Amino acid sequence: MSASWSLWSAENLDTLLEKIKTFYNDIPGLSPDKIGPTVGQNMGKITLPSTILKFWDLGGQRGIRSIWHRYYDDCHAVVYVIDADDRERLSEGWEVFAPQILGVPLLLLANKQDSPQSLSVEEIRNDYEDWYRHKLDSARRTYGGENETEHRRERIASLDVMGISALEGEDQNVAE
Numbered sequence: 001m002s003a004s005w006s007l008w009s010a011e012n013l014d015t016l017l018e019k020i021k022t023f024y025n026d027i028p029g030l031s032p033d034k035i036g037p038t039v040g041q042n043m044g045k046i047t048l049p050s051t052i053l054k055f056w057d058l059g060g061q062r063g064i065r066s067i068w069h070r071y072y073d074d075c076h077a078v079v080y081v082i083d084a085d086d087r088e089r090l091s092e093g094w095e096v097f098a099p100q101i102l103g104v105p106l107l108l109l110a111n112k113q114d115s116p117q118s119l120s121v122e123e124i125r126n127d128y129e130d131w132y133r134h135k136l137d138s139a140r141r142t143y144g145g146e147n148e149t150e151h152r153r154e155r156i157a158s159l160d161v162m163g164i165s166a167l168e169g170e171d172q173n174v175a176e
């Protein structure tokens with residue numbers, strides 16, 4: 001079986017993907033000092049005993065977000081890497097969660113937990129949930145009546161938030 005995971009990121013994605021390759025593949029991934037900005041997409045393949053995982057790393061810059069929708073239909077899960085050290089850009093990222101991906105599991109990774117001022121798992125979870133509640137409320141006000149259900153699609157798959165450091169490679173602050 002082969003599962004395709006979309007990895008989307010505003011920041012820090014390649015550092016994480018190369019670290020994952022180092023953990024799981026015979027050939028180690030690139031070290032952080034060899035990683036430059038991604039232009040377009042990057043694919044990482046991890047072979048496990050029972051499955052092959054394909055991670056599609058999609059560039060997070062605004063100008064290239066328009067290609068993301070092409071990946072929605074084929075992905076089995078979304079891992080969204082957040083630069084938890086960048087408070088101002090946090091809610092900018094939530095807009096990417098289009099209705100098409102509400103049916104697949106979502107893992108939010110709060111990266112840069114090695115930095116003392118980084119946002120915690122709780123702060124990130126609350127920000128996402130507040131944003132989502134607000135989005136549902138405003139859809140109810142705008143559409144109401146017959147179209148309401150169409151515009152108020154709720155997440156039906158799991159959501160997890162986890163604190164990590166792609167640089168240091170340790171899992172921290174795992175939350176429900």
Ligand SMILES: Nc1nc2c(ncn2[C@@H]2O[C@H](COP(=O)(O)OP(=O)(O)OP(=O)(O)O)[C@@H](O)[C@H]2O)c(=O)[nH]1
Pocket residue numbers: 009010011012013014015016032035036037038039059060061111112113114115164165166167168
């Ligand atoms: N302190 C800290 N810095 C990190 C961590 N992960 C990534 N960085 C730094 O963040 C910067 C961006 O990391 P990348 O992995 O290239 O980010 P990206 O999402 O691939 O960026 P683009 O390819 O431009 O979209 C680099 O300078 C990394 O060293 C982390 O866990 N902690």
Ligand SMILES: [Mg+2]
Pocket residue numbers: 013014036037038
């Ligand atoms: Mg990159």
